[in-house]
Amino acid sequence: MSANARETLIDVTQDLLWERGYAATSPRAILDRAGVGQGSMYHHFSGKEALAVAAFERSASATFATAAAVLNGPGSAVERIGGYLRLQREVLRGCPIGRMAADTDVLESAALQTLLADTFDRIRDLLVEVLADGVERGELRPGTVPGELADTVLAVVQGGYVLARAAGDPAPFERATRGALALLEA
């Protein structure tokens, strides 16, 4: 629990956005879990959307930082991609970023949609760089298009979350990422 209401509200909203999405997260649910009054929320934020933006910014930064740590880390290109594919945790909770793309209210909010698009763009840029390195060093086939394969890698992870949640079982995520890595290592 944070020291002040503002921080507590952001923390709780991060959790609820991850668990329930944006549309299904009510101010009431946030306030109940945070243990603060309604007035505090409307004092610190103009409304539900502004609070969601603050919370989503934090989640996006954290997710990007985790990806960057692996992708800018040591190892060959294929090892770093493998590290990224194996990085994902809490598969059944879904991706805190990708989850938002299913929420129509998110796509209708200019601020949230931009944040969502930018976050994937930034992770994609990291992947493109690693894959271009891999081609240059001869780790990957000469014909490989980094700008396509980066989206393939991102999609396997995002789709893995979808399949795992649909099945109620992390196994499809594990299989999907293993299958992708096997193709890359071939």
Place this chain on the structure above:
Amino acid sequence: MSANARETLIDVTQDLLWERGYAATSPRAILDRAGVGQGSMYHHFSGKEALAVAAFERSASATFATAAAVLNGPGSAVERIGGYLRLQREVLRGCPIGRMAADTDVLESAALQTLLADTFDRIRDLLVEVLADGVERGELRPGTVPGELADTVLAVVQGGYVLARAAGDPAPFERATRGALALLEA
């Protein structure tokens, strides 16, 4: 427009589930678009969930049939997988099946969750069969694990939808599927 209220309700609910998901689709919205009274809905269905089940069953059958037509069709294994990857349409609307996995209310409904899981299982079975054929015929590397690669293919499609919707642009879907197909053809 269908002849009777029951059919009209199912048709409209299919559309709204695709557009807005389950939680965000209210009976009121369905009735408004269908142009029928509230009494008709509660006469034919026990409530929102039962109507959603009827609608989702139809969408799932249609999606499965489309996949089966390509995957059980003519051509080599890689050609059929390529056909499946290229099959997807209306990328920005998202996948009518995969979309449901992001909706917490769907996962909390036994009937809807089972329908969702079964639909992916059935498509996965088709993919496993095609890929096993491909290994047998020597189209794919001997070390290939059909049970993993099937999830990879499914995940690329589902993740492609997520990335495209996040970007507000079908391009990431196209890149992701092209990148996957390039790996398979190598």
Place this chain on the structure above:
DNA sequence: GTCTATACAACGATAGAC
């Protein structure tokens, strides 16, 4: 079988006291 009227809770936001 279809309709309108109504019920009651939860939604997002505002008012105003402390």
Place this chain on the structure above:
DNA sequence: GTCTATCGTTGTATAGAC
């Protein structure tokens, strides 16, 4: 800066006329 009280709207469902 935080609280409670309240507003108007929408959520899902029921009642009962036709």
